[in-house]
Amino acid sequence: MRWVERVPSTSRCFRLAREAAAQATVEAAMLLPCFLTLLLVALQPVCLLYTRGVMESAASQTARLLVTSEGELEACKAFALRRLAAVPDVDIFHAGGPLSWEVELSPASDTGGEVSVSIAGYVRPLPVLGAFVGAFGTRNAQGDVELRVEVSYEGRPEWLEGSYETWIQAWD
Numbered sequence: 001m002r003w004v005e006r007v008p009s010t011s012r013c014f015r016l017a018r019e020a021a022a023q024a025t026v027e028a029a030m031l032l033p034c035f036l037t038l039l040l041v042a043l044q045p046v047c048l049l050y051t052r053g054v055m056e057s058a059a060s061q062t063a064r065l066l067v068t069s070e071g072e073l074e075a076c077k078a079f080a081l082r083r084l085a086a087v088p089d090v091d092i093f094h095a096g097g098p099l100s101w102e103v104e105l106s107p108a109s110d111t112g113g114e115v116s117v118s119i120a121g122y123v124r125p126l127p128v129l130g131a132f133v134g135a136f137g138t139r140n141a142q143g144d145v146e147l148r149v150e151v152s153y154e155g156r157p158e159w160l161e162g163s164y165e166t167w168i169q170a171w172d
Contacts, residue, residue: 044126047092051123052147058083059117059151066107066115067155077103080119091124095144108155116152123147 062080069076080103087094094100106116122144138146 040126044092048123048145048147051087051093051121052149054084054086055119055121055147055149056151059119059149062103062105063115063117063151063153066105066117067153069107071107073105073107076105080117084119084121087121092126093123095122095124095142106152113155114152115155116150118148118150120146120148 058080061083062076065079066076081098081101084101084103085098089098100121102118102120104116104118104120106118107113108115122140122142124142124144140146
């Protein structure tokens with residue numbers, strides 16, 4: 001029996017760690033919900049910025065295409081919708097599915113006019129941010145936030161002189 005008494009007990013460090021383990025559990029129980037709430041608050045603006053970035057890129061590319069197209073509005077609209085497919089079909093990115101994008105095209109009346117592309121979509125805010133949804137933009141009846149992007153380009157710059165025919169004659 002004397003040998004059992006000689007077995008060294010756990011070190012002092014292990015005893016202190018065992019006593020502090022209960023406090024760490026309480027701290028984790030308080031900090032984990034705060035951390036997850038902070039993560040949710042940071043997630044929504046990232047999703048909005050990604051969606052808006054894709055919308056701006058699609059509108060810009062479609063406006064450039066519209067400058068050079070010859071009145072093929074349906075093809076230009078399909079082009080914009082293909083670009084908008086990069087947005088995930090998740091409500092925090094875009095609510096309503098891939099066919100709910102509102103794409104408005106305004107072609108130039110002639111080659112010297114201005115073309116304009118407007119794209120609108122809706123995003124459903126996370127429940128935590130529902131109270132602050134007015135800061136993001138206008139809302140629809142379901143409470144979704146509207147994101148709208150407008151891009152316009154001049155079909156022919158003001159500094160460019162002459163017509164297409166005069167440019168062709170210069171190379172003859």
